Amino acid sequence: MVKHIVLFKLKESLSQEEKLDVMNRFKAAIEALPAKINVIRHIFVGLNINPDEQWDICLDSEFDTLEDVKFYATHPDHVAAAGILKDAKDGRACVDYEF
Template structure:
């Protein structure tokens, strides 16, 4: 099994309400992938509630293989979800490991 963990940082400038709305839309779109991508074994998405921390959102997913993870990355529904945050994403950190 492969665990894919991504931390997202979003821009703090501009319309904060719009950023928060986009974060919620992105969260919902990611969670909906469970029913659209059969090789996505597990997904959990959390919005950070501690303003003292550096990252705003966390994504945890599990796959049977690195190949499935690679296919997830280019899956049209995943790509569409990532477009939601293209204008507000400031940074991203990722770790992929087998367990």
């Protein structure tokens, strides 16, 4: 199994209301993907509640193989969901590991 974790930082220029809107739309879109992309074994989006931390969103997901992660990453439904963050994102960090 492969754990795929992605952290996102949103632009500081966004108001808190804009950030919450983008984060909630992204969460809903990503968490709807298992019904459309059958290689997803688990997916969850957590929204940071601690203003002292630098990352705003954590995507936590599981797949059988790294090839499945790559399939998911390029799937049109995932690309559309990720597009929600396109203009709001300031940073991204990712790790994929076997467990």
